[in-house]
Amino acid sequence: MHWKIKASLQKILHFTKIGDQLNHIPATLIKDYHKNVCLYQYYECIRKFEASNIQLATETKKSALEIGTGYSLIAPVILYLLGFETVVTVDISKDVSMKTFQKQIQYLNDDALLQTIVKHGKFSLSEIKEKLTQIQSFKTLEKVVAFCNIIYIPRYTLDAIESTQNSFDYICSQVVFEHIPPAFLQDLFAKMKVWLTEDGRAVHTINFIDHFANPGFFQDKNISEFNFLKYSDATWNFWAGNDIAYTNRLSYLYYLELCEANELTVIDFIGENYRAHHPLPAAAIHEDIIKKYKQLSNVEYVCKYQRGTLIFKK
Ligand SMILES: C[S@@+](CC[C@H](N)C(=O)[O-])C[C@H]1O[C@@H](n2cnc3c(N)ncnc32)[C@H](O)[C@@H]1O
Secondary structure (H helix, E strand, O other): OOHHHHHHHHHHHOOOOOHHHHHHHHHHOOOOHHHHHHHHHHHHHHHHHHHHOOOOOOOOOOEEEEEOOOOOOHHHHHHHHHOOOEEEEEEOOOOOOHHHHHHHHHHHOOHHHHHHHHHHOOOOHHHHHHHHHHHHHOOOHHHHHHHHOEEEEEOOOHHHHHHHOOOEEEEEEEOOHHHOOHHHHHHHHHHHHHHEEEEEEEEEEEEOOOHHHOOOOOOOOOOOOOHHHHOOHHHHHHHHOOOOOOOOOOOHHHHHHHHHHOOOEEEEEEEEOOOOOOOOOHHHOOHHHHOOOOOOOOHHHHHOOOEEEEEEEO
8 A cells, every 4th residue: 555545544643632542453453462562572671671781680779761661561561570670661642551451461471481581680480470460460550550660651751750760770662762853862862871870771672664664454565664765854744744653764873873972882783674675775865864964974874774772871
């Protein structure tokens, strides 16, 4: 389906109050949706935590910040089960619900999954099983977050984060930064420089591709996954400048520039191409895209990776 059809539908939806939820419905109709979400959140949370190299098997009390909770509370719960003392999780919208949580949490009842948490965290298998049983017995989200010491801040501001906690040992996000406009990214990176403890680590997985090329009913199979880089800011803003469709069209190089500008030390950037790769030639990339960077040694590098994980410290 041509990407402009999905873009037009999202433009219409964004005028309604529940546009974002309506936009999310098709994904939830897929068979085993809740199982898949739980396992995806679990594996991605463990993968990023492994990349952080943070040791939790100590007496010290560590805190974590997750940026962009989304629809699932599984990742913050995994961070709690690993042994973080406090987990702050924030989003611009309020999408977590107890109904969804109950449908997803059951899929953590698996010894192999829990053994991996034991391997990386500070609790024994029996302690984790006991905590999980407790979590599953709760009837409200309030009880779950209170038990796990999770502070969920929907519709957050940077000040709201700081009023709960202003120091974090671990800051993570999963496919969120691509949805954040450059000006706010700048503020966020400046804050992460302040918030990270001396031994703290940030691990962020970012998707760099045109979301209209994402799999699903509305996927446009005829475009490069970097199709959106062909357009001016004005044209792209017309089609996708709403809160449902917005992506910032920035590549990994922009995030490396942000680290440099904020004197954050990049430990690693792990770039990935997880599907057929169709980079655009330099001539097809709009000058508005090139202008977003301080320096681009090779314009085609903006199509080098489809996804990546950025690991940095103070
Ligand atoms: C693709 S979802 C990912 C959600 C979750 N991390 C996951 O992996 O399922 C992107 C999320 O980023 C959130 N988001 C957008 N702008 C944000 C911002 N400035 N700060 C934090 N979250 C934001 C959206 O509301 C949405 O929940």
